[in-house]
Amino acid sequence: MSLQDEILSSSEVLDFRGSTLRSLDDIKELEDGPEGLNAFLAVAEPEDLEACGQGPLEGVMVALKDNICTKRLPTTCGSRILKGYRSPYEATAVQRLRQAGALIAGKTNLDEFGMGSSTENSAFGPTLNPVDRSLVPGGSSGGSAAAVAAGYVRMALGSDTGGSVRQPAAFCGVVGIKPTYGRISRYGLIAFASSLDQIGTIGATVLEASLLLEVVSGHDTRDSTSAEKPVPRYRDAAVQSIKGMVVGIPTEYFPEQLDPPVRALLDEACERLVAAGAEGRPVSLPHTEFAIPCYYVLATAEASSNLARYDGVRFGARLPAEGLDRMYELTRGKFGAEVKRRIMLGTYVLSSGYYDAYYGTAQRTRASIAHDFTTAFNEVDVLFTPTSPTPAFPLGERVLDPVAMYLSDVFTVTANLAGIPGLSVPIGTVGGLPLGGQLLGPWWGESHIIAAAGALEASYGEDT
Amino acid sequence: MSVSARDVQRIGELARLHLEDDELERLTLDLNAILRHVDSLRDLGSTKQPEDSSQIGPKLTPVSHEHFEGPDKLHEMPEDFAPEWKEGFFIVPAPPGVNPSGDQ
Numbered sequence: 001m002s003l004q005d006e007i008l009s010s011s012e013v014l015d016f017r018g019s020t021l022r023s024l025d026d027i028k029e030l031e032d033g034p035e036g037l038n039a040f041l042a043v044a045e046p047e048d049l050e051a052c053g054q055g056p057l058e059g060v061m062v063a064l065k066d067n068i069c070t071k072r073l074p075t076t077c078g079s080r081i082l083k084g085y086r087s088p089y090e091a092t093a094v095q096r097l098r099q100a101g102a103l104i105a106g107k108t109n110l111d112e113f114g115m116g117s118s119t120e121n122s123a124f125g126p127t128l129n130p131v132d133r134s135l136v137p138g139g140s141s142g143g144s145a146a147a148v149a150a151g152y153v154r155m156a157l158g159s160d161t162g163g164s165v166r167q168p169a170a171f172c173g174v175v176g177i178k179p180t181y182g183r184i185s186r187y188g189l190i191a192f193a194s195s196l197d198q199i200g201t202i203g204a205t206v207l208e209a210s211l212l213l214e215v216v217s218g219h220d221t222r223d224s225t226s227a228e229k230p231v232p233r234y235r236d237a238a239v240q241s242i243k244g245m246v247v248g249i250p251t252e253y254f255p256e257q258l259d260p261p262v263r264a265l266l267d268e269a270c271e272r273l274v275a276a277g278a279e280g281r282p283v284s285l286p287h288t289e290f291a292i293p294c295y296y297v298l299a300t301a302e303a304s305s306n307l308a309r310y311d312g313v314r315f316g317a318r319l320p321a322e323g324l325d326r327m328y329e330l331t332r333g334k335f336g337a338e339v340k341r342r343i344m345l346g347t348y349v350l351s352s353g354y355y356d357a358y359y360g361t362a363q364r365t366r367a368s369i370a371h372d373f374t375t376a377f378n379e380v381d382v383l384f385t386p387t388s389p390t391p392a393f394p395l396g397e398r399v400l401d402p403v404a405m406y407l408s409d410v411f412t413v414t415a416n417l418a419g420i421p422g423l424s425v426p427i428g429t430v431g432g433l434p435l436g437g438q439l440l441g442p443w444w445g446e447s448h449i450i451a452a453a454g455a456l457e458a459s460y461g462e463d464t
Numbered sequence: 465m466s467v468s469a470r471d472v473q474r475i476g477e478l479a480r481l482h483l484e485d486d487e488l489e490r491l492t493l494d495l496n497a498i499l500r501h502v503d504s505l506r507d508l509g510s511t512k513q514p515e516d517s518s519q520i521g522p523k524l525t526p527v528s529h530e531h532f533e534g535p536d537k538l539h540e541m542p543e544d545f546a547p548e549w550k551e552g553f554f555i556v557p558a559p560p561g562v563n564p565s566g567d568q
Contacts, residue, residue: 155507293502306480311480325480333482339495340481344472347479348495354465361505368508402494403501 007463011453020297024049024061027105027152037128037137039146041066041076043106045209048072050098056235057215058101063147063156065140066107068199069113069188071096077190078110078122078335082316091188092223093157093199093216100215105153108143112336113307114161114192116140117408119270120399121338127397131173131434135392138168144202155212156202161192162295163412164172165200166424170387170436173426175453176202177210180443181419182227184213185220193302194225196295196416206425210234213446229444237447238454243277245452248380253411258389266386269437269456273384276455281380285372288414290365294407295413297349297362304346307339341402350392358450370418377442382452385411387424411438421446425453428460465503466496 022030028043030036040063040204049071052058064070065078069087076082094104111121119127119142127142129135130150134270137146141158145168148156160166169176178200199216203209220226249270254263274280312318312331319330335343349358356447376383388408398405415422420443424436439449439454468477472492476483483491548555 287508290505290508293505296498297502297505308480328480329482332480335481337487337490340483340487341491341498343479343481344475344491345495345498348467348471348475350479351475357465358502358505361508365505365508403497406498406501 005082008156022152024105026038030150030152037130037133037146037150038105039063039108039130039137039143039150039152041078041109041122041124041126041143042073044073044104049103052098052101052103054216055100056211057097057155060102061105061153061157062097062102062212063105063108063144063153063203064094065110065144065156065158067110067159067190067192068094068157069190070104070107073104073107075107075190076124077114078112078124079336079339080123080317080319081310081331083123085316087188089188091199092185092220094188096216096218097157102215105147106142108142108156108158108165109263110158111140111164112339113190113303114140114159114164114228115303115338115342116196117163117167117405118393118395118398119143119146120395120440121336122304122462123336127170129392130391131171132432134394135433136395138166138171138388138392140168141176141200141202142168142171145174145176148172148174148202148204154204157212157216158200159189159192159201160198160200160412160416161196161410161423162299162393162416165202166387166412166415166422166436166438167408169424170200170426170434170438171392173429173434174202175203175206175426175457176200176424177209177213177437177446177448177450178415178422179213179217180227180421181416182225183217183229183421183444183446185218185223185226187220187222187226191306192300193299194306195302196299198416206423206450206457207235207238209423210238210450210454213442213450227444231362232447234446234450237450240447240451240454241277242451242455245278245448246380247273247280247452248283248376248383249280250283250285250288250376250383251383252285253385258386259430262386262390263437265428265430265435266384266437270384272456272459273452275403276459278452278455280384283376283380283383285369285376285414287365287368291369291414291417292406292410293431294362294365294369295409295417296345298366298417300342300346301350301362302346303339303360304343304350307335307343310335369414373414373418373420373440373442377445381441382445382448383440384452385440387411387438391430391433391435398445415440419443421449423449423453425456426460427456466500467492467499
């Protein structure tokens with residue numbers, strides 16, 4: 001029975017998972033040993049594995065990014081300011097995992113509060129890329145992507161504010177899905193930029209990432225931005241034909257500066273989509289060049305507001321000082337360099353005299369970017385782009401150059417700005433390093449991008 | 465636009481962040497590099513904006529206001545609708561066990 005058949009047949013799921021997944025002891029031993037990746041910030045103890053329901057994930061261990069609240073395990077957001085913090089409640093996505101029978105294997109490393117593209121901004125040290133330990137795994141959900149790529153678990157949850165699920169999935173050679181804004185409840189996801197944040201899924205295959213998405217999606221009365229829309233069987237979409245699907249190729253996502261080997265792999269992926277029955281069509285998204293500055297104004301503005309709550313009074317760490325204001329300042333001084341940088345930028349762009357020049361302009365730009373997508377999706381079913389301009393880069397290469405680091409997200413932030421779903425699927429290797437192709441769909445178009453990704457995955461699978 | 469070290473110090477105060485001297489210097493450089501990049505947004509000023517720039521995503525059904533009473537009470541002065549009001553405070557019954565006169 002194929003992997004696909006085993007997952008689709010729920011009665012076979014336990015056997016399949018039981019025979020292929022690592023135990024908690026295995027994960028701890030690997031992480032503590034010389035080959036450890038620092039992918040996990042906490043691995044569950046057997047007593048943490050609460051009794052759970054029967055469902056399509058029965059007996060499956062799933063890892064969670066450490067900005068998703070759990071009651072039994074700490075939730076640190078990769079920050080010294082929340083070190084040891086235990087949430088009094090559990091995220092809706094985690095509850096849904098348990099109801100589906102999943103076991104929570106542990107909490108994975110991330111850039112502090114999700115702010116970064118390499119997982120080097122964690123207060124608890126960087127995660128290493130399992131493909132090549134001298135490289136970053138991407139970020140900010142680098143721990144989740146590395147845990148799946150290393151085979152610690154088959155599935156993990158991440159969060160994606162500007163590409164934080166898709167880019168690490170691409171760097172580690174696994175599948176990452178950021179669904180439509182509102183598809184998965186954000187209740188219990190610690191906020192970075194509330195109008196952009198979305199929980200996403202990472203899987204070793206398109207089918208597994210899709211099944212995980214299906215389990216955690218759906219309306220939640222505790223998140224007013226979650227949508228009251230039925231959840232399709234995404235696992236079925238993963239094996240659906242794409243005959244007749246129109247795939248748009250946005251010219252702005254294929255700049256001349258792309259390395260020729262990267263470009264060659266992208267062209268080959270387009271050809272494979274056509275060979276699977278799709279029709280390719282060039283389209284234009286003219287405001288793409290403004291996406292990065294737009295994103296970094298809006299995301300930092302929202303972050304400066306969301307992170308104001310970490311003041312030493314309501315959550316986490318407190319540094320003693322004489323006077324309340326001094327205590328606030330010293331406590332918040334525990335934030336890492338990137339978080340401070342973003343809080344400062346966000347405070348500046350929201351300050352009197354600069355608000356309209358930056359924040360107001362960025363909001364209008366966001367609408368223009370969303371309008372580009374609406375226009376494109378009148379002509380095509382999905383869009384195909386690179387996930388990232390390059391494969392994984394060396395640890396330390398971009399830490400001191402924030403603009404270079406921000407530009408890593410150039411192809412992913414637009415989906416968050418427009419609220420549309422995006423998916424990264426492996427499309428081969430450049431110099432031995434995995435490269436991801438990104439599929440973007442219209443609002444609630446997850447099934448379309450999953451089908452296209454499934455077709456690509458099947459096409460590459462036929463080669464091996 | 466650019467920021468000086470003094471500006472950065474002031475932003476830090478607004479954000480309630482304690483910054484060491486070396487952080488101040490580094491942040492001034494970083495913020496100026498980022499702002500140079502962000503300033504490209506100004507180039508967009510001359511391009512055509514969508515008609516409804518407030519709409520991101522699918523059209524939502526407008527909320528019906530027919531069930532709402534108006535105007536919002538909070539737009540009136542509290543003394544206009546407070547049951548009891550004295551010297552800028554609401555007058556409410558004392559909680560159980562508390563002597564309103566303050567005597568023990």
